[in-house]
Amino acid sequence: xxxxxxxxxxxxxxxxxxxxxxxxxxxxxxxxxxxxxxxxxxxxxxxxxxxxxxxxxxxxxxxxxxxxxxxxxxxxxxxxxxxxxxxxxxxxxxxxxxxxxxxxxxxxxxxxxxxxxxxxxxxxxxxxxxxxxxxxxxxxxxxxxxxxxxxxxxxxxxxxxxxxxxxxxxxxxxxxxxxxxxxxxxxxxxxxxxxxxxxxxxxxxxxxxxxxxxxxxxxxxxxxxxxxxxxxxxxxxxxxxxxxxxxxxxxxxxxxxxxxxxxxxxxxxxxxxxxxxxxxxxxxxxxxxxxxxxxxxxxxxxxxxxxxxxxxxxxxxxxxxxxxxxxxxxxxxxxxxxxxxxxxxxxxxxxxxxxxxxxxxxxxxxxxxxxxxxxxxxxxxxxxxxxxxxxxxxxxxxxxxxxxxxxxxxxxxxxxxxxxxxxxxxxxxxxxxxxxxxxxxxxxxxxxxxxxxxxxxxxxxxxxxxxxxxxxxxxxxxxxxxxxxxxxxxxxxxxxxxxxxxxxxxxxxxxxxxxxxxxxxxxxxxxxxxxxxxxxxxxxxxxxxxxxxxxxxxxxxxxxxxxxxxxxxxxx
DNA sequence: GCGTGGAGCGCG
DNA sequence: AAAGCGCGCTCCACGC
Numbered sequence: 379x380x381x382x383x384x385x386x387x388x389x390x391x392x393x394x395x396x397x398x399x400x401x402x403x404x405x406x407x408x409x410x411x412x413x414x415x416x417x418x419x420x421x422x423x424x425x426x427x428x429x430x431x432x433x434x435x436x437x438x439x440x441x442x443x444x445x446x447x448x449x450x451x452x453x454x455x456x457x458x459x460x461x462x463x464x465x466x467x468x469x470x471x472x473x474x475x476x477x478x479x480x481x482x483x484x485x486x487x488x489x490x491x492x493x494x495x496x497x498x499x500x501x502x503x504x505x506x507x508x509x510x511x512x513x514x515x516x517x518x519x520x521x522x523x524x525x526x527x528x529x530x531x532x533x534x535x536x537x538x539x540x541x542x543x544x545x546x547x548x549x550x551x552x553x554x555x556x557x558x559x560x561x562x563x564x565x566x567x568x569x570x571x572x573x574x575x576x577x578x579x580x581x582x583x584x585x586x587x588x589x590x591x592x593x594x595x596x597x598x599x600x601x602x603x604x605x606x607x608x609x610x611x612x613x614x615x616x617x618x619x620x621x622x623x624x625x626x627x628x629x630x631x632x633x634x635x636x637x638x639x640x641x642x643x644x645x646x647x648x649x650x651x652x653x654x655x656x657x658x659x660x661x662x663x664x665x666x667x668x669x670x671x672x673x674x675x676x677x678x679x680x681x682x683x684x685x686x687x688x689x690x691x692x693x694x695x696x697x698x699x700x701x702x703x704x705x706x707x708x709x710x711x712x713x714x715x716x717x718x719x720x721x722x723x724x725x726x727x728x729x730x731x732x733x734x735x736x737x738x739x740x741x742x743x744x745x746x747x748x749x750x751x752x753x754x755x756x757x758x759x760x761x762x763x764x765x766x767x768x769x770x771x772x773x774x775x776x777x778x779x780x781x782x783x784x785x786x787x788x789x790x791x792x793x794x795x796x797x798x799x800x801x802x803x804x805x806x807x808x809x810x811x812x813x814x815x816x817x818x819x820x821x822x823x824x825x826x827x828x829x830x831x832x833x834x835x836x837x838x839x840x841x842x843x844x845x846x847x848x849x850x851x852x853x854x855x856x857x858x859x860x861x862x863x864x865x866x867x868x869x870x871x872x873x874x875x876x877x878x879x880x881x882x883x884x885x886x887x888x889x890x891x892x893x894x895x896x897x898x899x900x901x902x903x904x905x906x907x908x909x910x911x912x913x914x915x916x917x918x919x920x921x922x923x924x925x926x927x928x929x930x931x932x933x934x935x936x937x938x939x940x941x942x943x944x945x946x947x948x949x950x
Numbered sequence: 951g952c953g954t955g956g957a958g959c960g961c962g
Numbered sequence: 963a964a965a966g967c968g969c970g971c972t973c974c975a976c977g978c
Contacts, residue, residue, distance in 0.1 A: 401970080407977075499959085514964080519977080617974095619974075620974060621957060621958075623974095637957080640958085641963085641965095658956070658959085660961095661973095662960070662972090665971085665972055666972065690968060690969060691968085694962085694968065697970075698970085699970095700971095701972095702970090702972075703960095703961060704959090705961075707961090729962095738973065770963095770964085773966080774965095776967075777965085779966045780965095780966075781965075781966085782963090782966085783964075785965095785966085856970090857966095858968075859967085862962095897962065898962045898968090900962080901960070
């Protein structure tokens with residue numbers, strides 16, 4: 379059962395569709411539902427386990443969750459449309475070929491929320507207010523129905539051109555399902571929030587910085603360090619937050635750095651370096667995750683950031699507000715399970731190298747990847763047991779290192795693993811040539827910009843050097859894209875499979891945990907004590923299911939490391 | 951006074 | 963230890 383939901387001047391319009399996007403002959407007429415009735419109607423229809431089709435999950439689902447309505451599955455037209463418009467798997471379809479025009483049309487519309495300034499945590503319950511009565515919605519039911527039908531048609535043609543490898547349509551279909559599930563999970567996690575103990579956070583701040591200072595003042599520890607720096611550098615009015623002032627003061631004292639970055643400062647043994655690095659560390663804590671952050675982002679024991687699914691070209695999520703994907707280790711002790719609960723923190727070990735093994739079908743590297751520690755396996759095979767060397771070499775291959783130790787190790791790596799290295803080298807060459815590359819499930823890299831293409835036409839020697847540098851830069855991007863993008867494919871499937879298992883446990887009446895956080899290759903489940911063992915099994919089973927969905931039954935392990943803890947700082 | 955881009959640093 | 967991918971946030975510097 380497919381149910382299309384669209385904005386309507388009187389609330390919402392709802393239509394039954396067939397899977398290909400035609401009005402369902404059994405019930406073809408749209409019906410209009412008032413804003414006040416919507417949650418109840420949706421809740422009732424959910425009993426039939428429909429797939430909800432809507433313009434953007436973010437437009438509908440947060441308010442439904444606030445009204446206590448959880449749904450099983452959806453189809454997010456914006457996210458899926460963006461994938462289909464750019465995927466190599468559908469590049470031959472009318473949908474992709476008219477995508478450019480649709481994008482231009484959309485740019486005439488007001489910007490989506492993602493381009494507006496960040497808003498403080500959502501006021502829940504005050505939703506369902508768009509569209510305002512009497513105003514025509516920007517996307518009518520018929521617009522959306524036609525878009526869905528066109529997307530369905532494009533998907534059905536994926537992989538139909540001659541000479542392409544098998545299963546393209548199935549893979550792309552999986553990606554669309556995982557992306558839509560991801561949009562629901564993002565809304566659910568924002569709704570639930572990360573359990574955050576404010577008093578623990580405040581204790582960490584007090585221990586590191588001193589008591590909370592009056593607004594606009596430096597905390598005591600930072601004040602003391604500032605005085606010490608001023609004295610050591612004979613610069614009585616120095617503002618150590620200003621890189622320019624700091625650099626001048628360092629130069630005056632014979633410390634000839636080119637920047638004030640940590641790693642460069644560490645080169646010097648001058649007595650000012652230690653307090654300077656301490657200042658930078660504490661200053662960062664105070665400005666980025668100090669009392670102001672706590673006031674702005676943590677409410678009633680929960681941190682509720684907004685996740686931006688599809689916010690990164692590779693398919694990773696981005697976030698908005700509160701720096702949710704950059705919670706520093708320093709304050710992870712404040713992330714603490716409720717009484718009678720645990721946090722299960724699971725991360726996919728060495729995900730990107732394992733994804734590369736699977737993509738490239740490098741059987742020699744697959745032997746190393748049977749080990750729980752892939753780097754150790756690689757070290758044993760070709761780097762004289764030197765794990766650090768093996769790790770630097772492999773990450774260098776994935777990122778495109780050319781200089782330094784990592785660059786020097788590349789030939790050695792390529793001799794041992796010609797297929798794996800060849801795979802990323804090929805992606806780099808495609809990028810340098812201005813082509814796009816594609817993840818395992820069919821998410822393609824953006825085409826080169828007009829300026830990039832222009833630069834490749836350059837004539838003078840100086841311009842040519844610049845163009846070559848830009849080409850190599852794009853090569854590093856596409857090289858990384860195939861791995862990072864396919865890892866994101868895997869992670870999206872892992873998350874969707876885990877959500878399905880947790881929902882099944884809840885439907886059984888078994889106590890189950892809730893997903894509360896996701897970070898590229900890591901998930902956090904907040905879980906009643908009694909459900910821990912079942913949840914851990916669900917996490918592991920979901921990881922294995924994700925591997926098989928992407929790659930079938932291959933002899934490469936994707937192990938997850940699981941920590942059951944009271945607070946986040948206890949995990950790894 | 952306001953917006954923007956760079957520097958720097960947090961995360962994977 | 964270091965320089966190669968993807969992000970967001972904060973501060974400062976600068977131009978209007």
